[in-house]
Amino acid sequence: MTQLQRANAGEITPQIEQVAAIEYRTPEEIRLHVAEGKIVIPANIHHKNLKPMGIGRLLRTKINANIGNSALSSCPMQELEKLNNAVKYGADTVMDLSTGENIIQIRQKIIENSSVPVGTVPIYEALARAGGSQGLSESLILQVIREQAEQGVDYMTVHSGILLKHIDFAKKRLLRIVSRGGSILARWMRQNQRENPFYTAFDEILKICLEHDVTLSLGDGMRPGCLADASDAAQFAELETLGELVRRCRKAGVQAMVEGPGHIPFDQIEMNMRREREVCDDAPFYILGPVVTDCAPGYDHITSAIGATMGAYSGAAMLCYVTPKEHLGLPNARDVRDGVIAYKIAAHAADIALGKPHARDRDDAISQARADFDWEKQFELALDPDKARELRAEALREGGRSPDHDKRAQYCTMCGPEFCSMRISKEI
C-alpha cells in the first residue's frame, strides 16, 4: 500500500512519523495532509537507504537538483560528484535527467548512493531506447516506467497533460514548446495522429505506481520558455488536464504533485500559484524557477531564485533549481553547487516570510555570532561555509592581513577598525 492509502486508512506510517518530527508538526497533521493529497512522501519501497521527507506547502519548502548526463557530456563518476555536491549543499531531492550513455547504470549508482528521493523523466530513457521518435510506443513507455519503479525511483515526471488538442495553442508562441518531454510527445502525437500515450495509458501507469509507491509528478509539457509566452492559453489548457489527473491519482491511491513554470514575469507568479492550487485541488506545486527575465544567461540561478522565492512565498511546495549553465549547456559540479545554494536561499527566505516553525532560528544565531565577532560560528552557520571562509580569506589576503587575523581582531576589511559599526555600537 502507498503512503496515501495508508494515511487514508488512518495509519501513522514510520515515514509520516519522521516527517512530522523534522517539520515540527504532529504526526496526525501530516497524516491528514497526506490523506488529502496535500503532502506527498516520495518513498519507493525499493529505495532502501532513503531518509523520508515530505513535500507540501504546509512544510518547509523543498528544493530539487537536476543532475544527469547528455549524449555529449558526462560519465557516471561525474554524476556521482554532482549528486554529492547537491546533497552536501542541501538538495532535498535529486532528479536524474540522463539522456546519454549508460542511463540505467547511472541511475542505479545514484539511487544506491542517495539518501534523498530520486526522480526521473521516463520519456528520456524511452526515447533513447527507441532510437528515435519512430520507435516510441505505449508498451515501451510502460516497460521503462515499470523497470524504473522496480529499480527504486521515488518519483517520476510524466507529461500526461499535454494532449493533441493543446498543440495548436503553442503555434502562437515565440518559443513553442521548451519542455523536452513535452516537445518529444507533441512531435510523436502529430507524426502518428494519436493521443499522448502517457494519457491513454494513465491507468496502467497508476497500477505500476501503486505497486511500488512511486509518486507521480505531473509534468507541464507546455510550460512557457520565455516571458512573452507566460500564462498563456497553452499553459492553462494543460493545467486543466493536470487537475483532472490529480483527481485520478488520488482516487487510485497514488501520490501526485504538479509541475509548474518556467519563465514568468515577477507580477504573474502569485496568480500562477493560486491558479494551480484551485485547479489541482492543492496538490503540491513543484515549480522550475521561475526565471523572471530572459536576458541574463550565465546568471539564471539568480534570475530564477528571485522567482522561486516569490513562488514559494505564494504557495509552491518544491523548487526545481536552475543553474548558471541554464540556456548554455550541461551543468558541471560547480554549477550544481551554485544552483543548490541559490535555491536554499530562495526556499529559506520564503519559509521565514511565511513564518514556518523555527524557520528564522539559524538567522538569529548567525546574527548573534556577528554581534559576538565569532567568525568561526558565522562560518558554521552559513548555508555554504566553504564559500564564506574562502571569501573572508581572500579579503584578509587583499587587505594585507594574516589568515589568523580573526582570532584577534574584531572588525573586517570592509570597514576597518575605526569604521566598524558593530564595534562602535558596543561603545555606545
Add this chain to the structure above:
Amino acid sequence: MTQLQRANAGEITPQIEQVAAIEYRTPEEIRLHVAEGKIVIPANIHHKNLKPMGIGRLLRTKINANIGNSALSSCPMQELEKLNNAVKYGADTVMDLSTGENIIQIRQKIIENSSVPVGTVPIYEALARAGGSQGLSESLILQVIREQAEQGVDYMTVHSGILLKHIDFAKKRLLRIVSRGGSILARWMRQNQRENPFYTAFDEILKICLEHDVTLSLGDGMRPGCLADASDAAQFAELETLGELVRRCRKAGVQAMVEGPGHIPFDQIEMNMRREREVCDDAPFYILGPVVTDCAPGYDHITSAIGATMGAYSGAAMLCYVTPKEHLGLPNARDVRDGVIAYKIAAHAADIALGKPHARDRDDAISQARADFDWEKQFELALDPDKARELRAEALREGGRSPDHDKRAQYCTMCGPEFCSMRISKEI
C-alpha cells in the same frame, strides 16, 4: 538654481529633456515629477562629464554600486578598476565610500572618470580627518560637505534623521546600529550629550546643496542589520524624522531621496515601501538590498537581489547593490561585477513586472535569438555577454566539442541534438 527650483519655475532643463528621452516619457511629465520631488536628477554643476539620469519610481529602476577603499585595503588604481567594472556592467550611479588613505584624491579621480552620478557619505571623510570621534565637530562636517560639493559630488548621504531620542530604541536590538554613519553619530551624540550635528546644521547643509545642486540622500542610520531587528521602533522613529527632512529639503529647493533597509524578511518588504511613500511624501526611495536571510554570507548579492526585486516592484526607485563580500570584507573588482549584474537582474525584473515602457524588449529579442539558434545575438543581448560566452565555451569544452561548434550546430550540450526541445519544436 537646482533642477528642483528650475522645474518648479516651469523650466524644462536640458537634463529633464535628456531623462525624458531615455525613459520614454514626455519632458513635461518629468518636469512635473521633479517639481513635486518625486524624481531627483543628481547633477552637481561642477561634474562636467556627467550624463544626466533621473531617480524616481515612475522611471526605470536604478542601481548603485558602492566602491571605495578602507584603512586596510585598496589604492586609487584599484578603485578606478572597480568604477570601470561598475559602469561597464550597468551601474546607474556609484558611491565612493572610501574611509582609508587618499580619500580626496580617490574621489577626484572617480569624479573625473565617471559619466554617472557620484555619491559620498561625508561623515566618513570628516571622521578620517578628525582623527577619531573626539575631533568631530559641526564646523568640520560643514567644511567637508562644502569641499565635496565644490569637487563635484552629485549626491551625499547625510544621516540627519538619527536623533538622541532614537538611540535607546537600538538597545532592544540584536545588532544595535549597523549603519557606519549611524553608529559614528550615535556614539558622538552620547559622548557629547548633544544632538546630531547633521540635524542641527541641516539648514547650513541645505545652503551648500542649493549652491552646487547637490542632491541629499537622507541616510537611515537605524536601518536593521538582521531580520530580528527589521521594521522595529528604531527604524520607523527615524523614518518620521526623514519625512520631516524631505519636506524641509523641498521647501528649500534641494533635491532629496530617502535611504532604506537593509535586512528585511520578504513578507515585510512591500509594507516598508508603502510606509516610506506615505511618511516621506513619495520621495524616491533608495534601498540597500534588502537581504532576506541572514545566513548566506558569500551569496548576499543573491539574498539581497531577491529583496531588491520585491522592493523595486513595490515602489523603490533605486537599489544599492550588495556584493558577495558583504559581511565578510571589502569587495574587489570581481565582487563589484557580481553585485552589479545581480542588481541589473533585480531592477530589470521589477521594471518588466511593473510594465514600464519597453522594459521587455530585450527579453523578447533574446528569446527570438534563442528560437533562431543565433548564439552570437544571444551573447550580445545578455546582461553580461562575457559570462555567457565563458560558460558556453566551458560547456562545449567539457562536451568534447570545438569552440566553433555553434556556427554549425543547432543545439546545446544540455540536451544534445536528439533531446533539443527547440529543434523538435520546429519539426512539429
